[in-house]
Amino acid sequence: MKKNAFYAQSGGVTSVINASACGVIEAARKHKDKINKVYAGRNGILGALIEDMTDTSRETSKTIAQLLHTPGGVFGSARFKLQDLRKNKDEYHRLIQVFKKHNIGYFFYNGGGDSMDTAHKVSLIGKKVGFPIVCIGIPKTVDNDLPFTDTCPGFGSAAKYIAVSTKEAGLDVASMAKTSTKVFILEVMGRHAGWLAAAGGLANETRKKAPQIILFPEIPFDKKEFLKEVNKSVKNNGYCVIVVSEGAKNKKGKFLAEIGTTDAFGHSQLGGVAINIADIIKNNLGYKYHYAIADYLQRSARHISSKTDVEQAYQVGKKAVELALEGRNSVMPTIIRKNDSPYKWTTGYIELNKVANKERMMPRKFISTDGFHITAACRRYMVPLINGEDYPPYKNGIPITAKLKNIPVDRMLKEKFMIK
Amino acid sequence: MKKNAFYAQSGGVTSVINASACGVIEAARKHKDKINKVYAGRNGILGALIEDMTDTSRETSKTIAQLLHTPGGVFGSARFKLQDLRKNKDEYHRLIQVFKKHNIGYFFYNGGGDSMDTAHKVSLIGKKVGFPIVCIGIPKTVDNDLPFTDTCPGFGSAAKYIAVSTKEAGLDVASMAKTSTKVFILEVMGRHAGWLAAAGGLANETRKKAPQIILFPEIPFDKKEFLKEVNKSVKNNGYCVIVVSEGAKNKKGKFLAEIGTTDAFGHSQLGGVAINIADIIKNNLGYKYHYAIADYLQRSARHISSKTDVEQAYQVGKKAVELALEGRNSVMPTIIRKNDSPYKWTTGYIELNKVANKERMMPRKFISTDGFHITAACRRYMVPLINGEDYPPYKNGIPITAKLKNIPVDRMLKEKFMIK
Structure with a gap:
């Protein structure tokens, strides 16, 4: 049978x-x-x-x-x-x-x-x-962290969403920077590895354009170097676009998303890493900023x-x-x-x-020596994965999306199973 | 000449x-x-x-x-x-x-x-x-608030981005809701009027699907009614998608984005309305949530x-x-x-x-009687504006985007002008 x-x-x-x-x-x-x-x-x-x-x-x-x-x-x-x-x-x-x-x-x-x-x-x-x-x-x-395969289905599309969005938002900030927003932060997924953050680096072929900075989980966050880099970009390019992984960590290995703040009622603050990065920029450099948190949009953007x-x-x-x-x-x-x-x-x-x-981690050779961007090797690997519409x-x-009838299969077991 | x-x-x-x-x-x-x-x-x-x-x-x-x-x-x-x-x-x-x-x-x-x-x-x-x-x-x-014109260029595209993203994220949450995220919040622009928030309502033709709730600047936020509505949607549909305008206000006219919280150092919290709405849901209903903040992505999404x-x-x-x-x-x-x-x-x-x-405000007749969604009149007005790719x-x-030479026009005035 x-x-x-x-x-x-x-x-x-x-x-x-x-x-x-x-x-x-x-x-x-x-x-x-x-x-x-x-x-x-x-x-x-x-x-x-x-x-x-x-x-x-x-x-x-x-x-x-x-x-x-x-x-x-x-x-x-x-x-x-x-x-x-x-x-x-x-x-x-x-x-x-x-x-x-x-x-x-x-x-x-x-x-x-x-x-x-x-x-x-x-x-x-x-x-x-x-x-x-x-x-x-x-x-x-979307995390691209399975070994033994060139890539994981789901990653290429999320990567394309991030690359395209970074390019588009970069053009927006560049045009506002003279009198208004100078720093734009895009928070992306990737709790353990920087694959998705790296995808932001595909937006343009030069660091003169967005993103000027990428914050990877693989590179411990160095506040001083980071602020120096932000300042350099604003001085040289007029603005700075930052793509930050939700998995970015400080030198002690603590997630930046979890650092610092509790609200007036003592609840720990719910905001994520983008907000904390924005806070650091505001308090140290005073630049006007905007941030976006892509969350589910990046992994569901079939369009x-x-x-x-x-x-x-x-x-x-x-x-x-x-x-x-x-x-x-x-x-x-x-x-x-x-x-x-x-x-x-x-x-x-x-x-x-x-x-x-x-888990397949991102190779160090995919991240630039200074830790703030991607390398040519990373581009070579990643461009084909976001290619084509x-x-x-x-x-x-x-x-238009599929509307399934979802007709149930008749149950055949008498005993119900209790999920623990 | x-x-x-x-x-x-x-x-x-x-x-x-x-x-x-x-x-x-x-x-x-x-x-x-x-x-x-x-x-x-x-x-x-x-x-x-x-x-x-x-x-x-x-x-x-x-x-x-x-x-x-x-x-x-x-x-x-x-x-x-x-x-x-x-x-x-x-x-x-x-x-x-x-x-x-x-x-x-x-x-x-x-x-x-x-x-x-x-x-x-x-x-x-x-x-x-x-x-x-x-x-x-x-x-x-993108705010669509100029009078005497059917719409303002820029609005239709941002509206389409919001409608499409709401539909896509809605399908994502619907599939996760059984064991994980039950509430998804999308924060959109529109400080003074709910045009962009309303666009989220175009995602599906029924409130059984995303978004189940829209929070407009025009309708004072009623926490009790809101929580009742969230709960109803989770019970009936398994999940709840909320589109919230950055301009949403409480009954006293204060922006929800500004309510409540300061961090451990006494700074006012930088997070926006999505985070505060998430906080309200967490503290009152305990549902697992996710939120996205579209920010510049919505107004620059030429793709x-x-x-x-x-x-x-x-x-x-x-x-x-x-x-x-x-x-x-x-x-x-x-x-x-x-x-x-x-x-x-x-x-x-x-x-x-x-x-x-x-400013052209959104007509009350575009918002449903209960204040949480759009009407057929709103759809009739808005669908044509997001139509076509x-x-x-x-x-x-x-x-591919335009790369301009941007050749400067020779300056002809001797005196420099000081911007005050």
Whole structure:
């Protein structure tokens, strides 16, 4: 009997995670001889644990194709990490139980490092209890921190958003600087690594234009050097644009976002690193400033996604199905770079146990010697990833996105599972 | 002898103010029999006062055409208001003196309400001293607060950015809400009127989707009602997206952005209204939240400008030249709406003394009865303004923008002018 497949989305979503879903579902539909239906977990792995799944075979091919240009996670994602195998086997056994009941033979899990770990553990427990389940992790993260792949789908589009926004805001500040705002600060994501902050550096080819300064998590914040650099830019260029990572830290390793301030009621201040940087500039240099905090906008901005990224997100989804059908188990599709310029790439794969719980940090050689900008090597790596535009269709000025029927799969287990 | 023209940009810039510059320069170039050269003031009116101008006739037609897709103000803008005529005639006399020396017979001033007032005063002083100068104001402001025109160039594009971003971030939060972020707050511009906040309401056609709540400057903030509404949305939809105007106020008329907090050193907190709203939600409902502050990104986002807006910005520039050549003086081109759907419009004009220093507030009938959303009338008005896309060209993943030679006009006055 043909097996069904389970697909779920995990962790912070991106503007192209649904493009990977599209790749999985379209590839599975082309192999109906081997894969019966693709069930989607609602809210990630929770959907399997509490048997809350929707049947994607009930969606039209048009709807599935629209996933290519729909940001967010259409099936719902979850920030939920399965516990360690040795500590809590219940969760894993429940997954196997659900998979058995629904005749699921393929487990596709679309997420970051934690998710690769989960997919790996599911394959282990499958072997152990003698239930054949093919587990494929599908890479996704704007943080670009998965190893063994040239890049992670989601990163290129967020990077493009940041680069484009930095260029645009830079032109704005440059024109205001004579009589008004002289410093502009853009706060971007990247708690552990400076990949996204580095993307700001692609806005222009020279430090005479925005951004003049990038603050990376990798480089301990040196207030004196920083202020000197800000002042230099205002004196030489008339203004200064700063891209700061939410993960920027001081020399003691403390996040700049957490430094300093409590409000009148003694609450710790909620503002982030951009506000603290603004405060430092105001108190020491007195320049008029503005700041923007991109937050979710950067990772959901499908309207400015990179064409490379959309294509790669789709291809890793498709490849996941192909790997499964080739009989690979416990692997993750990867992007392999063949050439920088013109960018050439293909897909490959890597074993999940090698990927799981490993972070790829940004190489020091991608950051300039003074620590405030990116290098030519970084540009060479990153430009191809933000290259090309892939615009969604619009109606009445607003992007059209997929509207799924989300028809539930009938529940078959009597016992309810309590999430701890 | 043919006269030259002076063109300058004033106040906060937009993603399409250079499209108006393009309209002025291209129209002037088509009437070389009447207009010799267009000189651009560097940094707005300061350029005239201190005789700091560039000669746009030295730019290629290709460069001028690229202004159509270049955000910011390419000649530099200024936040600088001429003093009252009766208080300080020096500034006005200096302008006339510069115009005389450079044979300038046309004054095109591209800005908001203050700038229309300035253009009007220049025409008055011209008459008084017997120097013939044709003064035309060209409307520009993302705030959409100029009267007598259907809309102000700059607004439609910022509105589109906000509507699109709200839709995209809404899909992101919706997918995270089960286990993580339940409330997302987007702070937008609009110190005095809620036009930009209202644009967030275009993201979706129903309040079941983002944004569920809009906080307008026009509606005094009612904490209890607000919290009730947030809670209702989280219960019914699983999440809540809030678009808040930087101009939102409490019942006493105080900006929410300024309420409450000073830091550990007694400085007033720099964070804005989004942070205070987040704080209220955290302390009263405890939901996990995220917030974004769009700031300059919303007004410089040429990559997602509305086609209607780009076209209107160009046309008011062109019309300004045509009005001048028809012998009109002290007027501003306007947009006249002929039909809502399909949107039909044409250009007209209004006397500057009627426009100067007047603000157009958002009608109460554009805000829903409960004060938390927009009405069908608001949609009818606003949808055409965000309609259509007008993408810039890209290279290496980044938008291409105009690079001007900015060749200075030789100074001809001996006396330097001291700005007070």
